[in-house]
Amino acid sequence: MIKKIEDLNYYELLEISTDASSQDIHRAYDRIRKIYEPNSIALYSLFSAEETTSINQRIEDAYRTLVYEESRKRYDALLRQSHQPPPATAAAPLAEKRYQAQPVQPSLSLHSDNRYLKNAEPAQEPLPPPMPAVVIPTPQPIPPTITEFTGSVLKALREQRSITVRTLADMTKLGTRYIDFIEAESFSKLPARPYLRGFLVLYAKALGYESERLVNEYLKRYDAVMNPPKQK
Amino acid sequence: MIEIQDALRKKEIWAVGGGKGGIGKSLITGNIGITLARLKKRVLLVDADLGGANLHTTLGIGVPEMTLSDFLNRRVETIQEVIIKTSIPNLSLVSGAQDFLDAANPNFAQKARLLRHLETLDADYILLDLGAGTSFNILDFFLFADHGILVVLPEPTAIENAYRFIKSAFYRRFKKVVSSQNIKDLIDAAMDQKNSMGIRTPYDLIERIKQLEPESGEGLELEMMKFRPKLIVNQVRTKNDIQIGFSMKSACQKYFGINLEYLGYVEYDDCVWQSIRSKRPLAIEYPYSRPARCIERIVHNVLRKEQLTASMLY
Ligand SMILES: Nc1ncnc2c1ncn2[C@@H]1O[C@H](COP(=O)(O)OP(=O)(O)OP(=O)(O)O)[C@@H](O)[C@H]1O
Ligand SMILES: [Mg+2]
DSSP states (O other), X not given: OOOOGGGOOHHHHHTOXXXXXXXXXXXXXXXXXXXXXXXXXXXXXXXXXXXHHHHHHHHHHXXXXXXXXXXHHHHHHHHHHTTOOOOOOOSSOHHHHHHXXXXXXXXXXXXXXXXXXXXXXXXXXXXXXXXXXXXXXXXXXXXXXXXXXXXXXXXXXXXXXXXXXXXXXXXXXXXXXXXHHHHHTOXXXXXXXXXXXXXXXXXXXXXXXXXHHHHHHHHXXXXXXXXXXXXX | OHHHHHHHHHOEEEEEEOSSSSSSHHHHHHHHHHHHHHTTOOEEEEEEOSSSOOHHHHTTOOOOSSOHHHHHTTSSSSGGGGEEEOSSTTEEEEOOOSSOXXXXXXXXXXXXXXXXXXXXXXXXXXXXXXXXXXXXXXXHHHHHSSEEEEEEOSSHHHXXXXXXXXXXXXXXXXXXXXXXXXXXXXXXXXXXXXXXXXXXXXXXXXXXXXXXXXXHHXXXXXXXXXXXOEEEEEEEOSHHHHHHHHHHHHHIIIIIOOOOEEEEEEEOOHHHHHHHHTTOOHHHHSTTSHHHHHHHHHHHHHHTTOOXXXXXXX
């Protein structure tokens, strides 16, 4: 009855009904991409970076399959074959519908049928190479020798661990630009404070540190420049 | 007796919580109360933040003489005796415990007595302002309510805590409906995030229970569908902040299998602390401000059983 995320079919993944128009599909794709935006602070504590990447990849697959009439037809046929009649009612949000929907059936594995569709899919781009497996270390207490977490200290710590900006970007799902800005303390180019905080938590985790002190000290420097105390 | 039956029939209890302190729970509870009272509903606000009561402040009231501690310590017989009328028509308040040292952890009998008395009260809406955190007492108040509302801020720590809150509340609810001790033990073990059984989410838990006791597993799936916590994102400054609610809703659904309903957001505005500083409630002092309007919209969404949808924004 309840399905794990990897068992959702493309319609369920995009949260649309099986009779969605192509306009619905476009809109749903836009909406769901915003929801699973890799930097979203609503995601990192539930999904690992790899999981977020793979969800986004599946969203792409779902969109590209459903948006072309030909491939959508093939996919629908496949859905029917798997004895899983797509829910017919429109409009109601998927969450509700999915529950009333069907008895438990052998679920469609998105990965296998995806490959099947891919062969026949003209407009499909090749998959990007698989993500290198990045191991996020368990957080360690911060050694007392570090006196303050400035941008350049962060950079030095990163280099000490032989982590390139690129690798750090992969580990944290932050753009390389933002990592450069953080390290250069280009505060005005960084996003709003709540986001920056999220970025710094990810940065700290990637370095293998508990985030609290790092984040607070960095933000103090940020505030000194961006939110100076008001003169009385 | 007839009065009590009457009260039982139409009353609705809303609880406002959140895993974190200082995120606007009291502000939102108080002003939801004022908004409902303006709609001519009889509203009782209860400061159930047993550790740090301050709901009266968001209403611009000083520390009242009679508080929940008088009730909890049995200095008074019924909860009616600690209800105070506010200057706002239709709105009354049970102020929070101020001197009850163990108040943050009332014992089982005290909590049961409080809930029992709340159930007999005559009002259209009873709003509970909960303390910060995910202690059992807070979760129990949250689960006791008809509508459990969670507040988050658009920042990672508040969001993390909200997820923890949702998960803990859900497991606690689970535990109350199963009778088998084995399953209860399994749920306890699953609550430890680092459990050795690889149970990371309620999904995993249900899967495991289904293997052990298929019937209990199905019952729990039903529980999962009935559990519909509600979400408010407070202190919103950008469109991206509003988006966080949609992301949390979808992530909760896809990761936990829990239906989180996104009621709406409250914009950040200096008028909020100005109203608190001037000791006048936001919805009274600045009724046309953006945050006050946002709260109105949230109230309407609960009353109409609606949620925020993305198409309302873009
Ligand atoms: N939308 C908003 N815009 C501006 N400031 C806000 C907003 N919401 C809350 N605040 C500020 O946050 C402060 C804390 O709010 P409030 O006391 O309601 O939080 P709380 O969650 O009840 O805290 P506690 O956990 O201590 O009970 C308020 O005094 C106010 O200054
Ligand atoms: Mg409070």
